[in-house]
Amino acid sequence: xxxxxxxxxxxxxxxxxxxxxxxxxxxxxxxxxxxxxxxxxxxxxxxxxxxxxxxxxxxxxxxxxxxxxxxxxxxxxxxxxxxxxxxxxxxxxxxxxxxxxxxxxxxxxxxxxxxxxxxxxxxxxxxxxxxxxxxxxxxxxxxxxxxxxxxxxxxxxxxxxxxxxxxxxxxxxxxxxxxxxxxxxxxxxxxxxxxxxxxxxxxxxxxxxxxxxxxxxxxxxxxxxxxxxxxxxxxxxxxxxxxxxxxxxxxxxxxxxxxxxxxxxxxxxxxxxxxxxxxxxxxxxxxxxxxxxxxxxxxxxxxxxxxxxxxxxxxxxxxxxxxxxxxxxxxxxxxxxxxxxxxxxxxxxxxxxxxxxxxxxxxxxxxxxxxxxxxxxxxxxxxxxxx
Numbered sequence: 415x416x417x418x419x420x421x422x423x424x425x426x427x428x429x430x431x432x433x434x435x436x437x438x439x440x441x442x443x444x445x446x447x448x449x450x451x452x453x454x455x456x457x458x459x460x461x462x463x464x465x466x467x468x469x470x471x472x473x474x475x476x477x478x479x480x481x482x483x484x485x486x487x488x489x490x491x492x493x494x495x496x497x498x499x500x501x502x503x504x505x506x507x508x509x510x511x512x513x514x515x516x517x518x519x520x521x522x523x524x525x526x527x528x529x530x531x532x533x534x535x536x537x538x539x540x541x542x543x544x545x546x547x548x549x550x551x552x553x554x555x556x557x558x559x560x561x562x563x564x565x566x567x568x569x570x571x572x573x574x575x576x577x578x579x580x581x582x583x584x585x586x587x588x589x590x591x592x593x594x595x596x597x598x599x600x601x602x603x604x605x606x607x608x609x610x611x612x613x614x615x616x617x618x619x620x621x622x623x624x625x626x627x628x629x630x631x632x633x634x635x636x637x638x639x640x641x642x643x644x645x646x647x648x649x650x651x652x653x654x655x656x657x658x659x660x661x662x663x664x665x666x667x668x669x670x671x672x673x674x675x676x677x678x679x680x681x682x683x684x685x686x687x688x689x690x691x692x693x694x695x696x697x698x699x700x701x702x703x704x705x706x707x708x709x710x711x712x713x714x715x716x717x718x719x720x721x722x723x724x725x726x727x728x729x730x731x732x733x734x735x736x737x738x739x740x741x742x743x744x745x746x747x748x749x750x751x752x753x754x755x756x757x758x759x760x761x762x763x764x765x766x767x768x769x770x771x772x773x774x775x776x777x778x779x780x781x782x783x784x785x786x787x788x789x790x791x792x793x794x795x796x797x798x799x800x801x
Contacts, residue, residue, distance in 0.1 A: 587690050587693065590690040591689065591719060595660055595663075596634075596656055596660050597657075597688035598655050598666060598685055598687065599655075599687070599688045600616070600652060600653045601652045601683065602650070602682055603678060604679075613636050616653065620666060623678075624669040624673065624676075629662075631662060631666070632659055632662050633655060633657060633658075634656045634657065635655075635656050636654060636656065637653070639651060639652065639654055666685070670685035671685065693719045697716060697720050700716060700722050700736050703739045703740065704722075706743070706748065707724060712724060712726065
């Protein structure tokens with residue numbers, strides 16, 4: 415803003431000059447040199463001076479008003495100039511922003527277009543993969559369906575085969591037992607006691623020990639069963655004797671059972687039926703049961719082929735397996751004093767083998783392996799029925 419407050423107007427300076435020029439010479443004289451009339455002139459001069467000062471005060475007020483108006487105008491002009499500059503700068507900023515937005519929008523549009531293309535390609539690949547997976551799943555479902563149908567057929571065939579095998583095994587065991595009806599087994603004869611002629615030794619032994627000297631025994635053949643040589647200290651292999659007639663076999667067997675104690679060189683010898691291996695294993699499973707029954711003082715009878723009859727106080731009961739006897743005796747609380755019976759030896763156990771050969775390889779017996787397979791098939795059939 416212009417500094418008007420320090421500048422005096424020209425008319426004011428001109429009045430001051432005229433005042434000095436028109437001043438009389440007596441005014442410059444000393445007080446001692448002033449004449450008498452100087453007092454009158456000094457009074458008039460004071461009045462003039464007072465009038466001039468009043469006029470100067472008025473002029474100062476007018477001047478200050480003019481100065482304030484000029485400063486307002488200058489301030490308005492400065493504000494207008496500043497507003498114009500701000501508008502110009504805002505227009506430039508707006509122009510720059512529009513340009514940047516245009517550039518950025520173009521870049522974004524380009525990137526979005528590329529992104530859409532890439533995503534479209536990937537989606538096409540995903541759709542292709544899904545179609546491939548769908549085809550594979552359909553093919554797998556078809557194969558699974560075929561396998562399930564085949565599995566059902568196989569289960570039916572296996573179930574039928576299992577039933578047929580059980581029937582055939584039962585018939586085979588019965589035929590084997592019938593072929594051994596005329597046989598007996600003698601246990602406890604040490605190897606070498608028979609000498610060179612086993613049949614003659616057996617005839618003489620039976621007639622002597624059973625008091626059948628005048629009886630024709632009709633022994634067709636006799637031999638020890640085939641098998642691995644027993645270890646030292648164990649029981650010797652039994653002797654199988656085949657009679658020509660069943661009646662003679664029964665006579666010899668009942669005579670031996672009637673005598674109860676038969677010895678050969680102070681060693682006890684036992685006479686028994688010649689059963690197939692399946693029946694023999696089932697009958698041996700009753701051994702711990704028979705021991706408990708003897709301790710309890712109960713009478714029992716082992717029936718053909720592998721059943722046990724127990725005579726309780728309330729009447730006899732016939733059991734078809736050792737497991738049935740164990741369950742019933744457990745219900746009757748008969749194991750408290752005598753102890754529990756051992757497991758059924760006729761049942762196959764995982765990891766249980768019959769014997770160990772010379773090579774150290776343990777092998778299943780034929781009967782144990784067959785029963786193990788049968789149990790697996792029964793479990794397989796049971797699982798199929800529960801589906």
